[in-house]
Amino acid sequence: MRPEKTYSELMRELKARRFVxxxxxxxxxTTDLTEIIEASKFLKGYVVACNVTDxxxxxxxxxxxAASYILQRETGIEMVYQLVCRDxxxxxxxxxxxxxxxLGIRNVxxxxxxxxxxxxTPDAKPVFDLDSAQLTYMIRKMVDEGVDLYGNPIHNPPxxxxxxxxxAKADPLEPEILKIERKVKAGAEFIQTQTVFDIEVAKQFxxxxxxxxxxxxxxxxxLKSYGVADFFDKNIxxxxxxxxxxxxxxxxxxxxxxxxxxxYDEVNLEVFIPFIKELKKTPAAGCHIMAVGYERxxxxxxxxxx
Amino acid sequence: MIIVKLKxxxxxxxxxxxxxxxxxxxxxxxxxIYEVGGLRQAEILKEQLELARELKKxxxxxxxxxxxxxxxxxDIVAKKLRREVAEQEAILSLGCGVGVQTIAEVYEDxxxxxxxxxxxxxxxxxxxxxxxxxxxxxxxxILAETGGICLIARCAKGLLNGPCGGQVNGKCEVxxxxxxxxxxxxxKRLKQRGRLDLFxxxxxxxxxxxxxxxELELPISVTKSQGGKS
Numbered sequence: 341m342r343p344e345k346t347y348s349e350l351m352r353e354l355k356a357r358r359f360v361x362x363x364x365x366x367x368x369x370t371t372d373l374t375e376i377i378e379a380s381k382f383l384k385g386y387v388v389a390c391n392v393t394d395x396x397x398x399x400x401x402x403x404x405x406a407a408s409y410i411l412q413r414e415t416g417i418e419m420v421y422q423l424v425c426r427d428x429x430x431x432x433x434x435x436x437x438x439x440x441x442x443l444g445i446r447n448v449x450x451x452x453x454x455x456x457x458x459x460x461t462p463d464a465k466p467v468f469d470l471d472s473a474q475l476t477y478m479i480r481k482m483v484d485e486g487v488d489l490y491g492n493p494i495h496n497p498p499x500x501x502x503x504x505x506x507x508a509k510a511d512p513l514e515p516e517i518l519k520i521e522r523k524v525k526a527g528a529e530f531i532q533t534q535t536v537f538d539i540e541v542a543k544q545f546x547x548x549x550x551x552x553x554x555x556x557x558x559x560x561x562x563l564k565s566y567g568v569a570d571f572f573d574k575n576i577x578x579x580x581x582x583x584x585x586x587x588x589x590x591x592x593x594x595x596x597x598x599x600x601x602x603x604y605d606e607v608n609l610e611v612f613i614p615f616i617k618e619l620k621k622t623p624a625a626g627c628h629i630m631a632v633g634y635e636r637x638x639x640x641x642x643x644x645x646x
Numbered sequence: 647m648i649i650v651k652l653k654x655x656x657x658x659x660x661x662x663x664x665x666x667x668x669x670x671x672x673x674x675x676x677x678x679i680y681e682v683g684g685l686r687q688a689e690i691l692k693e694q695l696e697l698a699r700e701l702k703k704x705x706x707x708x709x710x711x712x713x714x715x716x717x718x719x720x721d722i723v724a725k726k727l728r729r730e731v732a733e734q735e736a737i738l739s740l741g742c743g744v745g746v747q748t749i750a751e752v753y754e755d756x757x758x759x760x761x762x763x764x765x766x767x768x769x770x771x772x773x774x775x776x777x778x779x780x781x782x783x784x785x786x787x788i789l790a791e792t793g794g795i796c797l798i799a800r801c802a803k804g805l806l807n808g809p810c811g812g813q814v815n816g817k818c819e820v821x822x823x824x825x826x827x828x829x830x831x832x833x834k835r836l837k838q839r840g841r842l843d844l845f846x847x848x849x850x851x852x853x854x855x856x857x858x859x860x861e862l863e864l865p866i867s868v869t870k871s872q873g874g875k876s
Contacts (some may be wrong), residue, residue, distance in 0.1 A: 426803075430851060452810045455802055457820045466803060473807035474851045489851055507811050515809050515833040515845070522807055522848045534811065577823055578814035 347483075347499040348446035349418045350389040353626075354530060354555040360626035361642055362420065362532065362557055363387040363635070365411060367402035373410055380415045382635035386642040389447060391420040391532070391628070398426065398459025405436055409443040420503065420532075421445045424453025429469040430478070434488055437479060441498025449503045449532065450475040473519075473526040476502050480527030503530040508545035508558065509538075509578065517548045524552045532628040535561040537582050537611075539618045546622050555625030560615065562608045562641070564634035566593040585611055608637055609644065616645040648676040648742045649768040649777050650683060653761055658691070659698055661759045662736065666705055668695070669734035670761070671727065671749060672713030673741035680777070683740030683762055685713040691740070691761065710734060717745025723752045731756060767799075785856050791844045793835030800828035806849035809833075 346352050353360045363383040365376050383390055392411060394404035408421040421440050428436065440448065452472040456464040470478065478489055479502040486497035504523045510516035520531065531554055536542045542558045549556060563569040563581065566589040573581040585607070592603040616627055631638055662668060670688040677683030688711040699707040710733070714726045717739060727749070731737065736757045739746040743764040750758040766779040782799045789796060798804045802812075802820035808829030812819030816830040836845045 452803065452805065455812060455820045457802070458812075468803040468805060470851055471803070471805045471807045471810070473848060477848070477850070505811060510811075510813070511815050512830065512833070514837075515830055518833070518842065518846045519807065519809060519829075521846050525846075525848045526807075577819070 345499075346501075348389070348501050350420065350447050351501045351529065353388050357625070359620055359624075360389075360557065361387045361638075362626065362628045363390040363417075363638060364393065364628070364630040364632055365390055365407070366393045366396060366632045367404065367407040369399070369401055371402065373402075373407060373414070376407075376411065377414045379633070379635040380411060380417060382638050384415060384417055386638050387417065387629070388626075389418040389420050390415075391422055391449060393632075394422040394424045394451070394453070395427065395459070396454070398454040398456045398461070398464075400459070400461045400464075405440055405443070405445075408440070408445055412444065418446060420447040420449050422449045422451055423475065424451045425468050425470050425472065425475055426453030426456065427464075427467055429467055430489060433470060433475060434478065434482070437482060437498060437500075438494070441496075441500070445498075446500060447503065448479055448500045449505065450479060450528070451505055472504055473523045476504060476523055476528050477526040484527075501529045502527065503532055504528040506531050506533050506545075506549075506556075507578070508533040508536050509541045511578070513545075513548065520549055521552060524554055528554060530555045530557065530625070532557045533559045535559050535579055535630065537561075537585065537615075539615055542619060542624065543622055546624055550623060556623075557626040557628040558619055558624050559628040559630055560612055562612060562629065562631045562634050562637050563589060563604075564631075565604060566590050605637055605640070609640060612641055613644045616641065620645065647679065647768055647770070647777075648744075649680070649765045649779075650677045650742050650762040651765060652682055652687070652740075653763055655694060655698075658738065658759075658761055659695070662695070662738065664705075665707075665736040665757070667708045667734040668710070668736050668738055669727075669730050670709060670711045670738045671717065671730075671740060671745075672711065673717040673739075673745050674713055675716035675718065675741070675745075677741055677745075677762060678713065685711060688713060688740055691738070708734075717741030717748055720748050720752050723748050727753070785860065786852065786854075788849075791847065792832045793839065793841070793844075795828055795832045795835060797828050797832065800826075800831070805829065806852065 392404045392408040395401050404422050408419040412419040450472050456466050481487055482497055483500050486494050506520050507516055536558055569581050569586055569589050588607045595603055629638055670691055672685045672688040673683050692709040692711050695709055696707055712730045714722050731753050737749055738759050738761045739749050740761045746758055746760045767781040768777040769780045770777055779799050784798045801808055802818055809827050813827035813830055814823055816827050817823040818825045818827045833845055836842055
C-alpha cells in the first residue's frame with residue numbers, strides 16, 4: 341500500500357485497517373438516475389464508497405463517468421468509478437480519467453471489461469488498446485508522476501486511488517493469482533473480488549494473495565429473488581449459486597406476495613451475516629456488496645455484522 | 647497459410663449481374679492448396695454460373711477459367727493473365743484479398759470481383775480436420791515469452807496481460823466457452839517449462855506500432871530473379 345498520500349475516504353479507511361463495506365450501483369439504458377439515487381439512500385452511512393459499473397456484461401448503458409459524478413453529487417456517497425478498456429483506446433481512457441479528476445472522482449476500478457460479443461451490441465469493435473494492468477499503470481503515472489504514457493506533463497494531475505478486480509474462485513486459480521501479482525506490480529492499490537458464496541473460497545484466495553500486501557474486499561451478491569438467483573446460476577458461467585441456497589429461495593418464490601420480500605431478506609441474512617462475520621476474522625479488508633436493485637438489504641446486513 | 651472461404655453463391659451471382667464475359671481466375675497458392683480457389687473450383691463455379699443464368703432465363707453468360715501459381719505477385723499476374731483478361735469484360739478472383747487487389751492493380755480498366763472471403767493466417771490440423779488462426783501479423787513477435795502461444799491471435803481481446811475474468815475452466819467467454827483461453831494455455835506451458843517468471847512479467851502498452859498499409863523492401867536477389875526474366 342502506498343503510504344504517502346490519501347485522496348479518498350475509501351483509502352483512508354483501508355489504511356486505518358477498518359473493515360469496510362463498498363456497494364455497487366448500475367446505471368442502465370436510461371438517462372434517468374432518479375431510481376438509483378433513491379435506492380442509494382439505503383447505502384448511505386453503511387458503505388464507505390460505492391462502485392458505478394461501466395457497461396457490465398458489455399451492455400451499452402449510461403456512461404459510468406457521468407453516473408459516478410451525478411451519484412456522488414446527489415447522494416454524498418464517494419463513488420468508485422469503474423472504467424473498462426473494452427470501448428476506449430489509450431487516448432479516450434486518458435481523456436475520461438482527466439474528466440473524472442475534474443469531476444472530483446477519487447477512486448477508479450481499472451477493468452479489462454467483458455468482450456462486446458457477450459453483450460447487447462455484439463458487433464461493436466473490441467478496443468482493448470490497454471488491459472487492466474496497463475490501465476492501472478497509466479493511472480499511477482498520471483497520479484504519482486503527473487504525466488501521460490509518453491511522459492507528457494499534465495497540468496493539475498488527477499488524484500485517484502486505483503483498484504482492480506479479481507476472481508477468487510477462478511478455475512484454474514494460479515494464473516489468476518499470478519495476474520494479480522502483475523497488477524500489483526503495475527500499481528494496484530486495492531482489490532475487489534467477483535462474487536463469492538463460499539467462505540472457504542474466500543479464505544483460500546486471501547491466503548494466496550496475502551504476499552502482495554494489498555487490501556482485498558471480498559465480493560458478495562445478495563439474491564433479491566429466486567428469479568435473479570436462477571438467472572445468475574444458469575447464465576453466468578463460473579458463478580454457480582450453491583444448490584441449497586437456490587432451493588431455499590425457490591421455496592420463498594411461491595409464498596404470498598406480502599411476506600415474500602421479507603422471507604427473501606431472511607434467507608439472505610441467514611446466509612450472508614455468518615459469511616461476513618467469518619470474513620471479519622480473516623485478513624480481508626472488507627466486503628464489496630453487489631446488491632444491485634436490492635439495496636434495502638444492506639443496512640440490516642451491515643448492522644447485524646457490526 | 648492464408649485461410650479463405652468461398653462466398654455464398656447468391657452473393658457471387660449478384661456481384662456479377664450485368665456482366666456477360668467473365669474470367670474466373672484461380673490461385674494455386676493458399677486458396678488452391680485447400681481446394682477453395684484452384685482451377686477445379688473455378689471450373690465448378692463456371693458451371694454453376696452458367697446454369698444459374700440459364701435457369702433465371704436472364705442474359706447469356708460466357709465464362710472462362712484460368713489459374714496462376716499465385717495471385718499475390720503482380721509480375722505473375724501481369725504475365726500469365728494478359729491474353730485472357732483482354733478477351734473478357736469482368737474478372738472473378740478466387741484468390742485472397744491480396745490476389746483480388748493485385749489483379750485490380752495490374753488491370754485497372756477491368757472490374758475485379760472477390761469470389762472468396764479472406765479469413766486469417768492459419769495452421770492446419772489434419773487430425774481435427776480444421777484450420778486454426780495462429781498469427782495476426784502484428785510485426786512485434788513475443789512468442790519467445792509466451793511458450794509459443796500467440797496472445798494477439800488466440801486471445802479474443804489480444805491481451806498482453808491476461809487471463810481476463812472471462813475465462814471459466816480454461817475456456818473463453820467469446821464463443822460460448824468452447825474455445826481455449828490462450829492465457830491459460832500459456833500458463834500451462836510456461837509452468838511445464840518452469841518459466842512462470844515469464845508469465846508474471848508485466849507487459850507495457852505497445853509502442854512503435856506500425857500502421858497499415860505497411861511495406862517492406864524486397865530482397866535484392868528476389869528483385870533480380872523476377873525482373874531479369876521480363
